[in-house]
Amino acid sequence: MAYELYYWDGIQGRGEFVRLALEEADAPYEDVARSPGGMQRMSRFLEGKEDQQMPFAPPFLKDGDLVISHVANILHHLGPRLDLAPDEEKGRTFVHGLQLTITDLVTEIHDTHHPLGVDDYYEDQKTEAKARSRAFLESRLPKFMGYFEKILSLNPAGPQHIYGDRLTYVDLSLFQLVEGLRYAFPKAMFSFESRIPLVRALHGTVKSRPNINRYLESDRRLPFNESGIFRHYPELDQPD
Template sequence: MAYQLYYWNGIQGRGEFVRLALEEAGADYVDVVRHEQPGMGPDAMLEILDHGLNPTTAFAPPFLKDGDVLVSHVANILFYLSPKLGLAPSNEALRYVANGLQLTITDLVCEVHDTHHPISIGLYYEDQKAEAKARSVGFIDERIPKYLGYFERTLHQNPGGSQHIVGSQLSYVDLSLFQVIEGLCYAFPNAMKGYQDRYHALADLHAVVRERPRIAAYLASPRRLAFSEDGIFRHYPELDAGN
């Protein structure tokens, strides 16, 4: 039975972290909201959000349905999926390390979102531009170096080798870091210019993931939606460094 991934249509968003794992594994999955088959489409997602699925429900997408199991939140979904997809460290203790790294990525993604919505998610970006500019300055000057520096150090300190963030084989966290670099380069191209010289291991990891056959095929396919100003990573030139 195919995995069912539920996420908003038309944007990469947080659902993209799950898609990358499913695509790399060659897993059989359905992006439910994008399909117009009976029982699918936006109404199928809203039905679960509104009425739940015994014995649990989800507050917001993304969430994943595997038979009768419903799993919500990106890090939780990936923690559940990764052993099934062959994207988890074989050592059980390292699986918790991987989960901690993924949760740190979750924190980073939240901070990226807050650069363009620093006051309220209920307001348009245009209603909070001055505050967004102030938030972005701090994010670029302080938070990007803090996060990327942490991941760079973790790569170098990995006993399994700096080719991967945890263990000696590709994991879902490597795929998520690829998406983080992709998103930051889209949203803040000036701030990220020359990042390869500052974060060699991260840049190498990004390049290796991009060239993996299934990932390369996915990136070239219509399934990979483009970044846009409706998603998490948004490019507003006035929020980038030097503007």
């Protein structure tokens, strides 16, 4: 039975972290909102008309009679099933924590362009966004990415993967972080990436994987745009 992934059509957003895991594993799945009538199907879940397991917001995944919400929770569920998680409980718990840290970082990235909230247009909070982006690039980005760089350096199996000697869903999510940050802040990332050589190398390793490479070249991979989490506003890239 194919997995059913529910997320907004037209943007990569948080759903992309789940798509990358499904694509790497060559798992059968339906990107529901991109299919005929898919938005209506998703709305029924969000209105509580399908199941008591009503998600608060996309993304959510339907696996048989399970409805699983939140990216980290979805990947924690999929990881062992797609062979993208450690075999032992210690490792599974650790990589789940890493994914939750990525969730925190994604929120901070989103807030660079919407620091006052999602109900206001970006154009109505540009001054605040510049200040937020400056603080993010100077302080928060180095703190988060420096943490992942350190974790890679401490891997007893070598820095080719974030944990152990094989790919996990966190490796895929770190790839997506680098891709998104390069789109949103190309100038800042050009100078910053010299400080995270292991993360940069991991990004290249993931990108070259056959299933990921095919996915990136396909029309299933939506382009970044200014409606998603990662948005490129030139005035926020190394703001004065």
